[in-house]
Amino acid sequence: MISISLAAEAGYAVPPLWRILTKAGYFIGLSGAIGATVTYAASIRPALRAPENDRGDVGVIRRRTAGYLAWAGVVLLVAGYFQLAGRVARAGKGMPFGEALAPGLIWDFLRAPAAKGAWIAQGTIYLVQNLVLVLASAVLISLFLPRARRRLDALALTALPLTLAVTLVAAVPATKPKDADKWLDLVFSQTHIVSGVVWAGGLTLLATLAGARGRLSQDAGALWADVWGRFAFVALTCVGAVFTSGLWLSWKHVGSVSQLWTTTYGLFLLVKILLVLGMVTAGGVNQFWLMPRIARARRDDATSSLLRLTLGHFPKVVWGEVALGIAVLAIVPFLGGSARSEAGSPSVVSSGSVFAMGAVLVLALAASLYITVRTSDALARRTAPAVS
Known part of the structure; x- marks a missing residue:
């Protein structure tokens, strides 16, 4: 592995500990808030509204979801404050992170005038972002109150666009991007972030809720079969978005395959890629082995097998994915700079041939995801035993 001294010579700077913790914490906060609200809206809420599900089971899942979302609001609020202090510490000539935590310095940073040529002050953008963050956190934190939990649907659906706006507002450029590539960088970066946190955050929420097995009835397997089935579609969509945006970002920052192991940035990116592939592999186990068995157990009305599969x-497997997802978030703070700049490779500009190749790769990815779904459905229709 390249030593830190060599990395420094090549232009890579290892981020300070406070930067690692604040950035990783911020993405954990986004995962908890965005991932949980999207997963509740797309996977949990529709399953809970099905009339055939036991009302007691529905009540347990709703209470645990409300508690999870409330704590997600707390984490988002705390992580957002430390992330903002980190921005202050890095602004201008920089300052110690401990000093940047002072509210007065943060307020001065947010009120700083716009730079020459900017259409809006960067501090104003962060001010709006953090106002939205506080509002989103307040909506989620209100779910600690018993009266608010009775309005879980309304509050979760209100928090969903607010949590998404936290990352989207922060990406608004203070100056007009110079070319189409800069616009694409913004779009693909946010696509990568949102799809990644929905994927990781959704897995964490569902794995946590599954811990309520002891409080559920023997018929809860059907409810959870519905939840897992709905989330499978969400996860596949996120995988497609992560890979599509990741291809663009990797092409922009890595000049050749060899730079994945000859530059520090490339090494961290390679580790991240391997971790993501591990998550995809674990998801494949669910999609090709467990989901077909769940479908057959549900079709055969095998209550005990269905409960064992869905909540056992x-x-x-999902907890394994969660562990890998946390590891990915821990790697993110180290992905600063570019393998191209470390290796002295020239920057690149998109062209018609690049877009054509990208379109081919995206179509191939879409076809592979479609084949995944069809194969899983075909396996579910087989007459083999529900549990092997």
Whole structure:
């Protein structure tokens, strides 16, 4: 592995500990808030509204979801404050992170005038972002109150666009991007962030909720089969978005395959890629092995097998995905700079041939995801036993 001294010579600077913790914490906060609200809206809420599900089971899942979302609001609020202090510490000539935590310095940073040529002050953008963050956190934190929990649907659906706006507002450029590539960088970066936190955050929420097995009835397997089935579509969509945006970002920052192991940035990116592939592999186990068995157990009305699969086997694999997802978030703070700049490679500009190649790769990815779904459905229709 390249030593830190060599990395420094090549233009890579290892981020300070406070930067690692604040950035990783910020993305954990986004995962908890965005991932949980999107997953509740797309996967949990529709399953809970099905009339055939036991009302007691529905009540347990709703209470645990409300508690999870409330704590997600707390984490988002705290992580957002430290992230903002980190921005202050890096602004201008920089300052110690401990000093940047002072509210007065943060307020001065947010009120700083716009730079020459900017259409809006960067501090104003962060001010709006953090106002939205506080509002989103307040909506989620209100779910600690018993009266608010009775309005879980309304509050979760209100928090969803607010949590998404936290990252989207922060990406608004203070100056007009110079060319189309800069616009694409913004779009693909936000696509990468949102799809990644929905994927990781959704897995964490569902794995946590599955811990309520002891409080659920023997018929809860059907409810959870519906939840896992709906989230499978969400996860596949996120995988497609992560890979599509990741291809663009990797092409912009890595000049050749060899730079993945000859530059510090490339090494961290390679580790991240391997971790993501591990998550995809674990998801493949669910999609090709567990989901077909869940479908057959549900079709055969095998209550005990269905409960064992949905709340026994499935969450174990999901917890493995969660661990890998946390590791990915821990790598993110180290992805500063570019392998191209470290290796002295020239920057690149998109062209018609690049877009054509990208379109081919995206279509191939879409086809592979479609084949994944069709194969899983075909396996579910087989007459093999529900549990092997």
